[in-house]
Amino acid sequence: MTMEKAFRNDGYAKVTGRAAYADDYAVAGMLHMVPVYADYVSAKNLTIHCEEASASAGCVRVLTAADVPGQTHFGQIEKDYPILATDRIRSWGDVCALVIAESREAAIAAAALVRIEAEPLKPVLSVQEALDPYAPRVPGYGKSNVVVEHHLRKGDPDAAFASCELVIEEEFNTQTIEQAYMEPESALCVPRSDGVIEVYGSMQHPFSTRRFTAAFLAEPLSNIEVYTIVVGGGFGGKDDTAACVCARAALGARLTGRPVKMTYDREWSFRESYKRHPYTMRYKVGVTSEGRIMAVKATIYANSGAYLSVSPWVTWRSTAQCCGPYSIDNVHADVYALATNTVFNGAMRGFGAPQVNFAIEELIDIVAHELKIHPLGMRRINMVKQDSVTITGQKLDGHTVSMEDVMNRVVHEIGYRKKYEHCSFGKSEGDELYGIGLAISYRGSSLGAEGMDFCSAVINGQFDGSLLLETGIHENGQGSETAMMLILAEALGCDLKRVRYRRSSTSSIPDSGTTVATRGTLMGGSAVMAAVSDFKRLLSEHLAERLRCEPTDVNFHGDKIWGLNYEYNLTWEEAMRELYLQRVTPYAFGTFKAPDVSWDDTNGQGDAYFTYVYSCQAVELTVDRKTGAIKLLNIVAGHDIGKAINKAMVLGQMHGGIAQGIGMALMEDFRFEEGRPLALNFDGYAIPRMTDVPPITGIIIENHDPNSLTGAKGIGEPATELIAPAIANAVFNATGVRVRNLPIKLKPEDLA
Secondary structure: OOEOOOOOOOHHHHHOOOOOOHHHOOOOOOEEEEEEEOOOOOEEEEEEEOHHHHOOOOEEEEEOHHHOOOOOEEOOOOOOEEOOOOOEEOOOOOEEEEEEEOOHHHHHHHHOOOEEEEEEOOOOOOHHHHHOOOOOOOOOOOOOOEEEEEEEEEOOHHHHHOOOOEEEEEEEEOOOEOOOOOOOOEEEEEEOOOOOEEEEEOOOOHHHHHHHHHHHHOOOHHHEEEEOOOOOOOOOOOOHHHHHHHHHHHHHHHHHOOOEEEEOOHHHHHHHOOEEOOEEEEEEEEEOOOOOEEEEEEEEEEEEEOOOOOHHHHHHHHHHOOOOOEOOOEEEEEEEEEEOOOOOEOOOOOOOHHHHHHHHHHHHHHHHHHHOOOHHHHHHHHEOOOOOEOOOOOEOOOOOOOHHHHHHHHHHHHOHHHHHOOOOOOOOOOOEEEEEEEEEEEEEOOOHHHOOOEEEEEEEEOOOOOEEEEEOOOOOOOOHHHHHHHHHHHHHOOOHHHEEEOOOEOOOOOOOOOOOOOOHHHHHHHHHHHHHHHHHHHHHHHHHHHHOOOHHHOEEEOOEEEOHHHOOEEEHHHHHHHHHHOOOOOEEEEEEEOOOOOEEOOOOEEOOOOOEEEEEEEEEEEEEOOOOOEEEEEEEEEEEOOOOOEHHHHHHHHHHHHHHHHHHHHOOOOOEEOOEEOOOOOOOOOOOOHHHOOOEEEEEEOOOOOOOOOOOOOOOOHHHOOHHHHHHHHHHHHHOOOOOEOOOOOOHHHHO
């Protein structure tokens, strides 16, 4: 049931304002909690004075790390992030105390009365400072500020450089970016009479929230039940910080015995939540006169900020994809993450790929320009094709490698060849300079060699013929619930109206991992198909006699269940009643484990991912010579996503991802002064508006993927990781000015 028209199971509730987000929840006797920060970027010997705040009107309690019964520090990989600071402050976003009061207003007033003293320390504020061997050590573990390093070794680049006609060296820089989800972090925690704490929060991974919360309270996982509710966006940003907000509210609920809500305002969210890693990338590339890339050396530095979070995984993806969708025999890459005293950086849509894509796709155009080769030809010479070997030594033979086809379709749709001939390259009779540019990528789907990847799904048939579906994939606003429903309805040949998606809790379905890495449709959909297989087998075995056929002859079609040759049938209502009469529960549990991959971390070689999404995006723009203003005219995007479950949603993901990519390219820049953010709200942090987004044409390419039980892969992250280099290439083709830093800012003097 590939949907051509738009369908969202949650669409009506959201459009009418009836959808309940975390801050919409309220229960009798509810208290309110707010965080307390200290005005230090780096400090030690923390002392907190709570007496005046505790005595203020409406204040119920002020909590510090001394009140925590369990662990105070957490992390997905390294337990270094303080849910409540102990004696050390490593970031201006560290929470030092929590104020609980009868109202939010009373809590905010009391928080202002908390006094915090500490001994300031010299902060480390940049990657360059962190690399200094004499710089203060930021992390509380290890021996230096280098907290992550990955190395990729294939061939001998130095020997290959010697035989290259062209060798160039370039440096590129990308910025810190805020996820800018519409709904800030929020949680409501309710203590139950049986000792369980119920958690309702805005998060991307209920199970990591449960894990953080249980350890914080020193209680078993079974004492914490986290419920899936409507989330107002995440884009990777609602894992660590959101889980900590839930854990803090849970601590308040446990210690007061009353429900506690903690809802962040935008200032707190900007101050504390993790961002996209800024990168500094240095490349050396050797090429033959025909345009064949013979060798690459890359040194990449990512700013991890004050805490590790998922920096090892982000930078691992950057390592595996540092040369883009190109087959190159000689590559050495060294990728590092360094700790600083700025806000910590973690997951954001693209997860380490947008940064390296910006560098490598500009490099391709730079080399093409130097050699006077057409940018399309340069890409065709070097791009991966069927059975190509990647820079990690992986042979691409387990799926359709459609890179060239995807690029060709985008090139044809936008008319790239003819329009490229009309680019201004800085020369124009008027003040309007025209350019067209593109970029291509392949993106590993799911987690790959980052770790084990699996997902579960449950189908529960009801007496009246309706079906309840539940999966371990979390709905963050992207439409995964809808996709799972469509997959189930198609697989069972039933009317979509029969299916209702049941939002799960951590007590009703096993942990299926966080909804990241473009894994939702692939992993969740495959889990649904695994459950469907068992569900069909169960129904076939117990309904075959009624249908006067063998179980192997039962089929599901046209909203009915049929026997051999479609001679006899049962409606779903009749089928469910029959099963109940037989004392058979119409229930199936399915689980899907991602195909195995191999990886040697010592040299960065192996099968990084079991399949890839192939993408191309192209853009037309003009640049005003007098002002430097960039105006986007038209964008065409093509993505091979395996199979489109809901084409309208796929196109929506393309448009949304491109809009975010425009922000990365042209405007977004989360900057600091002495470790403190310069912007704490959207009045100082620009994100794209509708007027900044030009017409977008999306091209859906479908090559059924054998690694997915539905044939589908995903679109969430590929959509956002290409438009920045495409814009940068178009800007050069318009102006003759090569930009190497994001966001792109042109001044009139640059164009003189």
